[in-house]
Amino acid sequence: MVNEGAMVDLVLRNATLPDGSSGIDFAIDQKLIVDRGPNLKYLSSQEIDLERRLLIPGFVESHIHLDIALMNSWEKPGRQEPFRLMSDLNAALEKRRGTFTQSEIEQRASTALKMASRQGVTAMRAQCHVDPEVELRHLRALLNVKDQYQDLITLQIVAFPQQGLLKIPGTLDLFREAFKLGADIMGCAPNLDTGCSFREHINTAFELAMEMDVDLDVHADLSIPKHVELDDLEIVFTANRTLDNGYQGRITAGHVSALDSTLPEIATQVIHLMAEAQINVVSQPDLYRLGREDSHHVRRGLTRVKELLAAGVNVTYASNNVRDALRPMGNFDLLEEGLILAYGAHMDTEEQLNTLLDMSTYHAAKALKLKNYGLEVGCLADLVVLDAPSPAAAIISQSAKTYVFKFGNQVATTQILSDSYFEEN
Ligand SMILES: [Zn+2]
Secondary structure, eight states: OOOTTSBOSEEEEEEBOTTSOOSEEEEEETTEEEEEETTOOOBOSOEEEOTTOEEEEOEEEEEEOTTTTTOSOSSSOSOSSOOOOHHHHHHHHHHHHTTOOHHHHHHHHHHHHHHHHHTTEEEEEEEEEOBTTTBTHHHHHHHHHHHHTTTTOEEEEEEEOTTOSSSSTTHHHHHHHHHHHTOOEEEEOGGGOTTSOHHHHHHHHHHHHHHHTOOEEEEEOOOOOSOOOGGGOHHHHHHHHHHHTTOTTOEEEEEOGGGGGSOHHHHHHHHHHHHHTTOEEEEOOOTTTTTTTOSSSOOOOOOOHHHHHHTTOOEEEOOBOSSSSSOSOOOSOHHHHHHHHHHHTTOOSHHHHHHHHHIIIIIHHHHHTOSSOSSSTTSBOOEEEESSSSHHHHHHHTOOEEEEEETTEEEEEOOOOSOOHHHHO
């Protein structure tokens, strides 16, 4: 218990909060928010006037392929070959990753974490290739950077079956090894398992997750067929298995793009089922990839974000791929991805824009089950100050991250020297 008048590690003054309240001070000590309110009387050698800028809890990057991120040229990050087919993208990745060494993966992942930290990311869930070809090389690399950068970003690692679970003998034992070594979450990608049906793949992933007593992170319904029936959907099978296995709240599903190919009455049934199974959804606003082969009326490949939110499903969004074989764009910047999703999912009212900022903070933290997350007394002081007066303004103006704090330590700052809203008002 810290009382007013006491010495604390850091005092932040004059913050505006996402709920619109302003003039709020925060006292931070021993990594935690120890008090908040107007005109706090704490002493500190470090005191920062936020000048009414928006204070939010740290961004949570809930789905990123960290082991392959930044594999493209730094100077020329665009695609080297013109886009032809979706299947070419994964083939290009498979070819390139054969050259990845553990130290090279560590170097790229380190750069990625530093870039993400500057963008205000304080926690991240990384997908990591585990299969008989690369064995545990990618995992060892990510475990090392997890340890090395724990004071910048809290990292969770998903063991991701890039070459399926049932296609190659010995894969399941390799996954058991991965969890012994330190993987946190079981991955699942039925589209990559050409050796079995999607039902067999999902069942196998569930069995392994339950055996290891870990949560399950599913790449679900990545394709966007023109029309889909209820039983064709991987997410429907996943939700039913979740209820059968008593795994409610322990499943996160990325993409869920084919849900948008269903007729509205089927979509309503699916969304109810997803809500009942308490499935977290990660929308990936990479609008340019799915639908790329359409010759006209090019589809977006997004899930039904607004309908899922309205049904009470916990929906977040993430970068997914950053400057790799699958997407040459990206900056680990959830304000940028949020703006792309605002366009793609038609979220443009002030309330919807505010919701977008909740999605990459509170909703993502819920999906990752982060403890002591938020702006309340007792929460970890993982905080971002945005050079904006409100969440909607932060997304529309793509505001600077004026300060980023991890465990109460300032880890990044970006000062805008040009005229700002705050000088004029
Ligand atoms: Zn992914």
